[in-house]
Structures are given as structure tokens and as C-alpha cells.
Amino acid sequence: MKLSKNHYVIDENQPHIIPTDHPDRQILQQLVNVCPAGLYQLNQDGSLSFDYHGCLECGTCRLLCDEKTLARWRYPTAGYGITFRFG
Numbered sequence: 761m762k763l764s765k766n767h768y769v770i771d772e773n774q775p776h777i778i779p780t781d782h783p784d785r786q787i788l789q790q791l792v793n794v795c796p797a798g799l800y801q802l803n804q805d806g807s808l809s810f811d812y813h814g815c816l817e818c819g820t821c822r823l824l825c826d827e828k829t830l831a832r833w834r835y836p837t838a839g840y841g842i843t844f845r846f847g
């Protein structure tokens with residue numbers, strides 16, 4: 761799938777995924793490894809960089825952890841999020 765063909769409408773005011781302030785590092789590494797869009801990144805100092813822009817709404821990160829790691833996981837509000845384009 762060519763991700764660049766997808767269309768996103770970003771809700772800048774309401775992130776649909778919000779990590780907690782001090783998530784478990786081992787679980788974070790799992791999220792880094794599995795997110796197909798590569799949105800989770802661990803910095804040199806161990807902090808997390810996460811950008812919900814580009815989320816494929818696959819739910820994989822939600823399945824791997826709970827509210828101790830992700831304070832919020834929900835689908836974007838109607839009218840926002842990804843529209844997949846194939847081809």
C-alpha cells in the first residue's frame with residue numbers, strides 16, 4: 761500500500777491518541793516496532809515522540825497496551841481521519 765496516496769483530515773484540536781506522560785519503556789518499544797505508520801519513536805533520552813498525524817487507525821497500538829500507556833485511544837471524530845486510496 762502506498763501511504764502517500766491516502767487522504768487525511770486532521771483534527772488539530774482533538775488528538776484521537778494521547779500517550780501518558782510516563783509510559784512503560786518496554787511497551788513503548790513494542791509500539792515503535794509494530795506501528796505500521798512509524799508514528800512512535802523513542803528518543804536518545806528515552807522520551808517518546810508521537811505524532812497522531814498519519815495514523816492508519818489500525819488499532820494495533822490499542823491492542824498492545826492499556827490506559828497506563830495510552831491515556832486516550834479512539835477513532836477520530838466523524839469527518840476527520842484517514843481516507844484510504846488504493847492504486
Ligand code: SF4
Pocket residue numbers: 777794795796797798799814815816817818819820821822
Ligand atoms: S492505530 Fe495503528 S497507525 Fe495509528 S498509531 Fe496505532 S499502530 Fe500506529
